[in-house]
Amino acid sequence: MSFSEIFRNYNWDDIKSRIYSKTSQDVENAISKPQRNLEDFMALISPAAAPYLEQMAQLSHKLTQKRFGKTIQMYIPMYLSNECQNICTYCGFSLDNKIPRRTLTEKEILSEITHIKAMGYDHILLVTGEANKTVGLEYFKKAFRLINPSFSHISLEVQPLDQHEYEELIPLGLNTVLVYQETYHQEDYKKHHPKGKKSNFDYRLETPDRLGRAGIHKIGLGVLFGLEDWRTDSFFTALHLQYLERKYWKTKYSISFPRLRPHAGGLTPKVEMTDRELVQLICAYRIFNEEVELSLSTRESNKFRDNVIKLGITSISAGSKTNPGGYANAPESLEQFEIDDQRSPAQIAEMLTRQGYEPVWKDWDRAYGGG
């Protein structure tokens, strides 16, 4: 059995109305229980929870420190390619965007590595579009052989792959794969992904199952906020998380919170998610699941990031470039999205220290192997 079979038992509109009918009593129950289930999560992300935000934040703060201590993990993305055969209505790399396309050569990858290492990083996230012919398994294998000697922890955010492809990359150092469903609203998903392999909703939905079967160490989940009702999408993310935790119990999980950002050929968000709502969601995840890692990128503003690290976030990036070659080779090439927090890793580290947190640069070792 895979997640898509479970998913079929749920109806979007039904879930949405259940979330919107949660009461303050439901929220109070959820906050005061020692363990929370999906019903409680619905209450915590519902409009009824809005007046309880400070209480939720305090609880989330306490639970996060208990589990993760006074530390924040540091990672940085490296964009390997912006070639893409998909049309995604919200993405700067979309096939129909007339931008110069670039895939890093081996030499370029090496110079990006040098630049990133000089910033102090040891955990790296590799990102591409989806161009299976040029940026497929063989390209990834080459890239891993170049990158693995320099980093303790490698994450991948690329097109969904087959199980055997993940199994080939794990021994080369692949530790974590991020695969966001973008939206669990199937019809809306089709609208936003009209062309390319990504238009296959089910193949994407079952990617975490393939990863779990491949024995990956960590899987990152999430949706893109702005496409659909964030509360309903987040319920499905939590449902997915719970299913995966029970089935692939040796795997760790993380959640990310990308909100639509301006980019070339930009899409105006259909549903605006306010800062207050994003804080509510971060706290709701932590209260629902004390162990899941919560990650926040440089899409968000300085002030927002400085404050939410205390509320449940466990890993952040800094000094990020979202264009291939952005660090050393082609600083001016087109970005996937504009970053907001432009501070350097050293500035972010100083901000963390000032707030009583230790930035953690290394929390894995190559010696442990990927698998």
Add this chain to the structure above:
Amino acid sequence: MLTIGDKTFNSRLFTGTGKFNSGELMKSALFESGSELVTMALKRVDVNSDEDHILGYLDHPQFNLLPNTSGVRNAKEAIFAAELAREALETNWLKLEIHPDPKYLLPDPVETLVAAEQLAKKGFIVLPYIHADPVLCKRLEEAGVAAVMPLGSPIGSNKGLKTIDFLEIIIEQSNVPVVVDAGIGAPSDAAKAMEIGADAVLVNTAIAVSDNPIAMARAFKMAVEAGRIAYEAKLAQPIGHASASSPLTSFIDEL
């Protein structure tokens, strides 16, 4: 004095190094705790760097290093990590932690036993982190471990000695030191563990995450000492409510 393997300890409080908000604070708190054995995850140590910050802060005669294998999922990975730790940190002491479940970090008894047998043969001083399972403790003892480290409750949970009935059996039966590890959330939990005869306790989260880790370290130091003294002085046993009459045996006097 407590002896494990080739070392003797004045302090029966062992400590962890995770979750502190700075290396400086970690060092001060660990000094204050009096701890002489501190564990650190190999994955946090940059063995290729001469100035790894965790090791730098712990470079002091008070601290003996106890590298741990946190992050490994099976015996094979644990043995590999152990060899790396021995080479990098120049100690054959090892806290063997195999918790394939990243959620509650509960130890895998099967893989732990397999790894402990092999590591003991390779000359490691093995301290395995395990569930409070008395039979497993005996098996590990036969495998040649230097001590056993049963949990009080899940790592980082601060829930105290949920496994106390089994800890008592382990302490009663063990021929190697018993170190209660994980879940100790308050000095009173540590004192309780010492009162029932644990040889030592290992504490991390409760110190590191408190608002004042240095003061909390001192509190744990005092609690561990008090609990040990009480154990050695032989605690008075609790007695059920007193009863003046003896309805079941008074007939004897009437015979």
